[in-house]
Amino acid sequence: MTLDLAQFHDTFFAESNEALDSMESALLKLSAGEVDSELINTIFRVAHSIKGGSATFGFTEVAAFTHKLETLLDELRAGKRRVDPALVDTLLRSCDLMRSMLAATQAKQSLDAAGTAALSAEIELILESPAEAPTMRVPALPASVPAASDPATSSGPPGWRIHFAPGPKLLRNGSDPLRILRELARLGAVESRVDAKWVPPLAELDPEECRLAWSIELTGDIKEAAIRAVFEWVEADCVKLEPFGSAATAIDATVMMPAPKFLEPVRPEPEPAPEPKPAPETAIASPVSASPAATMLMPALSAPAAAAAAPSATAPMAQGDHGSIRVSTEKIDELMNSVGELVITQSVLNQLAAPLEGREAHELRSALGQLERHMRELQESVMRVRMLPISSVFNRFPRLIRDLGQRLGKKLELRISGEHTELDKTVLEKIGDPLVHLIRNSIDHGIETPEVRLAGGKSAHGVIQLHAYHKGGSVVVEVGDDGGGLNRERILAKARERGLVAPEEELSDERVNNLIFQPGFSTAEVVSDVSGRGVGMDVVKRNINELGGYVQIYSTPGKGSMVRIRLPLTLAILDGQLARVGTEVYVVPIVSIVETIQVRAEQVSTIANRAQVIRLRDDYLPIVRLHELFDIEPEHTDLLDGLLMIVEADGTRVGLFLDELMSQQQVVIKSLETNFRPITGFAGATMLGDGRVALILDVPGVISRFRSHETRHDPAREAA
Amino acid sequence: MNDAVNNPAAAAPGPKGTGRVVLGVSCTFHEAVALRAHLLEQAELPGPYVIEGGAVEQIDTAGVQLLLAFALDCLERNIHYTWQSRSAALDDAIRILGVGALLESPGGMA
Amino acid sequence: MLSTHDKAISAHQQVLTFRLAGEEYGLGILAVQEIRGWTPVTAIPHAPPWVLGVIDLRGVVVPIIDLRRRLALPPAEFGPSTVVIVLRVSTSLDDRTVGLVVDAVSDVHDIESSALRQLPDLGSHAASEMISGLAHADGKTLILLDAGRLAHSTSAPAAH
Numbered sequence: 001m002t003l004d005l006a007q008f009h010d011t012f013f014a015e016s017n018e019a020l021d022s023m024e025s026a027l028l029k030l031s032a033g034e035v036d037s038e039l040i041n042t043i044f045r046v047a048h049s050i051k052g053g054s055a056t057f058g059f060t061e062v063a064a065f066t067h068k069l070e071t072l073l074d075e076l077r078a079g080k081r082r083v084d085p086a087l088v089d090t091l092l093r094s095c096d097l098m099r100s101m102l103a104a105t106q107a108k109q110s111l112d113a114a115g116t117a118a119l120s121a122e123i124e125l126i127l128e129s130p131a132e133a134p135t136m137r138v139p140a141l142p143a144s145v146p147a148a149s150d151p152a153t154s155s156g157p158p159g160w161r162i163h164f165a166p167g168p169k170l171l172r173n174g175s176d177p178l179r180i181l182r183e184l185a186r187l188g189a190v191e192s193r194v195d196a197k198w199v200p201p202l203a204e205l206d207p208e209e210c211r212l213a214w215s216i217e218l219t220g221d222i223k224e225a226a227i228r229a230v231f232e233w234v235e236a237d238c239v240k241l242e243p244f245g246s247a248a249t250a251i252d253a254t255v256m257m258p259a260p261k262f263l264e265p266v267r268p269e270p271e272p273a274p275e276p277k278p279a280p281e282t283a284i285a286s287p288v289s290a291s292p293a294a295t296m297l298m299p300a301l302s303a304p305a306a307a308a309a310a311p312s313a314t315a316p317m318a319q320g321d322h323g324s325i326r327v328s329t330e331k332i333d334e335l336m337n338s339v340g341e342l343v344i345t346q347s348v349l350n351q352l353a354a355p356l357e358g359r360e361a362h363e364l365r366s367a368l369g370q371l372e373r374h375m376r377e378l379q380e381s382v383m384r385v386r387m388l389p390i391s392s393v394f395n396r397f398p399r400l401i402r403d404l405g406q407r408l409g410k411k412l413e414l415r416i417s418g419e420h421t422e423l424d425k426t427v428l429e430k431i432g433d434p435l436v437h438l439i440r441n442s443i444d445h446g447i448e449t450p451e452v453r454l455a456g457g458k459s460a461h462g463v464i465q466l467h468a469y470h471k472g473g474s475v476v477v478e479v480g481d482d483g484g485g486l487n488r489e490r491i492l493a494k495a496r497e498r499g500l501v502a503p504e505e506e507l508s509d510e511r512v513n514n515l516i517f518q519p520g521f522s523t524a525e526v527v528s529d530v531s532g533r534g535v536g537m538d539v540v541k542r543n544i545n546e547l548g549g550y551v552q553i554y555s556t557p558g559k560g561s562m563v564r565i566r567l568p569l570t571l572a573i574l575d576g577q578l579a580r581v582g583t584e585v586y587v588v589p590i591v592s593i594v595e596t597i598q599v600r601a602e603q604v605s606t607i608a609n610r611a612q613v614i615r616l617r618d619d620y621l622p623i624v625r626l627h628e629l630f631d632i633e634p635e636h637t638d639l640l641d642g643l644l645m646i647v648e649a650d651g652t653r654v655g656l657f658l659d660e661l662m663s664q665q666q667v668v669i670k671s672l673e674t675n676f677r678p679i680t681g682f683a684g685a686t687m688l689g690d691g692r693v694a695l696i697l698d699v700p701g702v703i704s705r706f707r708s709h710e711t712r713h714d715p716a717r718e719a720a
Numbered sequence: 721m722n723d724a725v726n727n728p729a730a731a732a733p734g735p736k737g738t739g740r741v742v743l744g745v746s747c748t749f750h751e752a753v754a755l756r757a758h759l760l761e762q763a764e765l766p767g768p769y770v771i772e773g774g775a776v777e778q779i780d781t782a783g784v785q786l787l788l789a790f791a792l793d794c795l796e797r798n799i800h801y802t803w804q805s806r807s808a809a810l811d812d813a814i815r816i817l818g819v820g821a822l823l824e825s826p827g828g829m830a
Numbered sequence: 831m832l833s834t835h836d837k838a839i840s841a842h843q844q845v846l847t848f849r850l851a852g853e854e855y856g857l858g859i860l861a862v863q864e865i866r867g868w869t870p871v872t873a874i875p876h877a878p879p880w881v882l883g884v885i886d887l888r889g890v891v892v893p894i895i896d897l898r899r900r901l902a903l904p905p906a907e908f909g910p911s912t913v914v915i916v917l918r919v920s921t922s923l924d925d926r927t928v929g930l931v932v933d934a935v936s937d938v939h940d941i942e943s944s945a946l947r948q949l950p951d952l953g954s955h956a957a958s959e960m961i962s963g964l965a966h967a968d969g970k971t972l973i974l975l976d977a978g979r980l981a982h983s984t985s986a987p988a989a990h
Contacts, residue, residue: 101825104820171749171781171782176780176781176782177781177817178780178781178784178813178816178817180816181816182816185816190816191818192816193818194788194817194819194822196788196792196819196822199785199788199789199792200787200789200790200794201789201792202756202760202763202793203760205756205785205786205789207752207753207756207782207785207786208749208752208753208782210781210782210787211785212817212819214817214818273820410807425827606810
């Protein structure tokens with residue numbers, strides 16, 4: 001390694017020694033009989049961060065020893081093991097050993113191998129002895145807290161997140177999750193949480209069916225095949241595996257939000273006060289966080305939502321803070337911006353390193369690669385801080401639906417799923433109103449009256465379905481109903497009346513459905529059989545587009561309709577494809593790109609001597625010459641020389657003609673508005689690695705600009 | 721809920737006093753039907769309940785799931801229960817299955 | 831509305847002077863954040879003609895205004911002395927940063943309030959709304975510009 005990491009060594013040694021001091025004083029308090037979770041957590045934290053640091057710097061002996069120690073401390077922390085004087089003694093000697101190991105490492109002297117081996121063996125022996133239930137309650141505090149407070153530990157040990165939802169038949173097939181989890185525990189440290197929300201009341205429970213699911217965190221350097229082997233007798237789709245390499249943290253922005261993403265817990269998270277009497281529905285319906293760590297210790301059920309709202313009670317630990325802090329969103333935004341700058345600097349470094357040659361250059365690049373991964377993790381961690389579950393928005397809908405149903409004389413049932421899906425706080429704040437509009441529309445115009453429904457062979461209850469989930473880098477929110485669906489004929493008639501569609505023009509269902517997003521297309525007149533003013537869907541669409549999201553509508557006559565909203569996870573960063581037109585470089589959001597093709601002459605037709613279209617799989621797409629639209633000098637003007645990037649927005653596809661594709665990269669979105677103003681066709685700007693500014697295309701904006709551009713240049717119109 | 725467990729009338733004080741769940745040596749899939757019946761029977765009695773789990777030697781997910789359903793019912797009905805004892809095997813199963821937090825009555829351990 | 835900057839000039843104030851098409855112009859020094867050399871800009875399609883483009887100024891997107899064009903002066907080739915004056919104007923509403931391309935920066939002058947004169951009514955002229963007044967210093971006439979208006983003139987939507 002040609003990079004000099006040594007300059008960071010001293011900091012590490014200094015911090016580690018301080019940390020060991022605090023570990024020692026915590027141990028002494030423990031031996032004095034003072035037992036509290038914070039002490040044990042302090043001790044754990046020290047071991048954890050020293051392990052992380054020494055692994056980073058390649059002090060393998062220190063890392064190996066602290067790893068063992070950490071395992072032991074983890075059991076203490078989890079309350080699986082009793083604190084007794086002998087154990088404290090071992091820990092104190094471990095503390096001394098770490099100190100001397102670090103000192104020797106710093107002085108570049110050889111380590112006391114024999115002493116290390118002896119103490120390691122001692123710890124292993126303890127680890128092998130059966131853990132017993134502790135006599136005192138040691139509330140578990142998560143590893144994520146030390147990770148959050150100590151940057152040195154941001155990269156935690158590797159492991160797997162396993163989501164295991166066996167399905168009801170499992171027990172009858174002779175499999176037992178308990179056995180499976182035990183086997184997993186042989187592979188590495190297991191933290192499991194049961195998800196009991198599908199457990200019905202005892203009287204309704206078939207005792208031979210499995211209604212439980214688990215989220216398991218398996219820590220250790222474990223091969224996927226080994227895990228798969230454990231689940232050999234379980235249907236593959238019941239098990240989801242996801243590797244992780246760092247301990248993620250979740251500090252909430254404004255709300256004390258204990259639980260991270262549903263079924264993807266990252267270690268036992270900081271729990272606010274457990275509460276004694278959760279509302280029954282909450283208790284059953286919410287994902288319950290439990291872990292081995294918490295098993296004996298959490299005196300009550302702690303469902304995130306209930307716990308967040310409920311006052312503290314029974315437990316002594318209830319008063320303390322549990323690793324959550326309130327942070328103003330401004331501070332988070334500042335952090336976000338700094339990270340954004342780091343990302344830019346990172347790409348500058350990459351560019352600088354790219355042309356270098358030789359062995360050192362290779363090492364530099366590999367170190368940069370490492371830096372990039374860490375940056376990405378940092379970025380994700382910071383972004384995660386801003387994330388809140390969408391339940392905060394969904395929660396207002398039961399009331400809305402009840403009220404609207406009563407007013408309109410409709411029987412309604414609301415089904416919500418995926419309410420734990422997390423979204424950027426800013427997105428979340430802005431998504432509420434559009435969703436209210438959509439739900440109102442569904443109830444107002446989608447769901448039929450009970451009489452009509454019964455006559456149509458449906459149940460009297462109309463169903464409104466809200467569903468949120470992650471897909472790719474986006475969050476998808478669906479608002480569906482089982483009502484009458486969109487009325488194609490009426491929409492078409494209206495569109496023809498408005499001149500939006502030529503009288504003879506035949507449109508696909510998709511195109512027809514999307515017409516309702518046109519401005520001024522009052523849904524009340526078009527879609528609904530019920531009187532009442534509909535909310536303009538164009539407003540909904542505009543709102544979503546402003547968030548960088550897209551809306552699609554699906555409808556089946558008589559069966560219902562569904563609006564699918566695709567939102568970015570965050571507003572600050574997007575995955576972009578860099579594309580060159582002439583000397584200008586633009587960023588196209590990857591989410592909008594369908595494909596990029598080389599044009600063949602026979603695919604292109606010129607209409608009325610001006611507009612060009614390309615035939616692509618039985619569809620004709622308009623060709624947008626970016627250089628014309630943006631009035632710049634291109635390298636190529638012949639379609640056959642450049643590239644055509646097929647982009648899609650709001651169900652409309654067009655081909656963007658450009659000169660060259662460049663790299664794909666994550667870009668930090670900078671507002672043009674701050675010092676300038678918004679410009680149709682651009683979502684903002686970003687800084688490229690070479691210090692230049694590149695504009696980020698806003699595909700819907702480009703399409704609408706293209707349309708008005710074409711209209712203005714239409715000779716027929718100019719003549720008229 | 722229309723089941724007996726949640727029928728307030730069933731929870732009226734009965735001659736046998738408060739409910740007492742006694743877990744046998746084996747609480748597995750094979751005993752699940754019987755265990756469920758026992759739990760339901762006790763749930764008809766008034767609370768707070770006492771669960772005696774010291775004798776358990778074999779338990780599997782089916783057994784734990786029944787206890788869990790019982791505990792959730794108690795939570796829903798706001799009835800406390802206490803563990804008179806828990807065998808090592810029972811504790812182990814509870815820990816491994818990550819259900820500990822759910823099997824701890826607000827009343828705490830006895 | 832933009833009186834903060836008018837005031838800045840109307841008191842005993844320091845003014846950064848620069849040359850533009852043979853005339854001497856001035857801007858209240860309090861609005862000047864920095865002076866930098868010309869760097870290539872990223873053109874913004876459909877921006878007003880006087881907006882040359884944007885640059886990355888330490889992570890912030892800053893528009894660069896060709897002051898000659900803004901004041902309807904004849905265009906000039908950018909030479910080695912061409913500089914960009916970066917203005918930062920804070921109002922209660924926002925905080926704007928823009929760069930102005932000028933021919934060359936001259937000096938910093940102290941302007942006595944007694945030396946300030948209002949711009950006589952010249953009829954409607956593109957430049958006049960950007961000018962806050964005239965002053966006489968060192969035997970020269972200085973045309974004082976309104977930094978606030980310059981900084982905010984980019985925010986109005988362009989006419990098509």
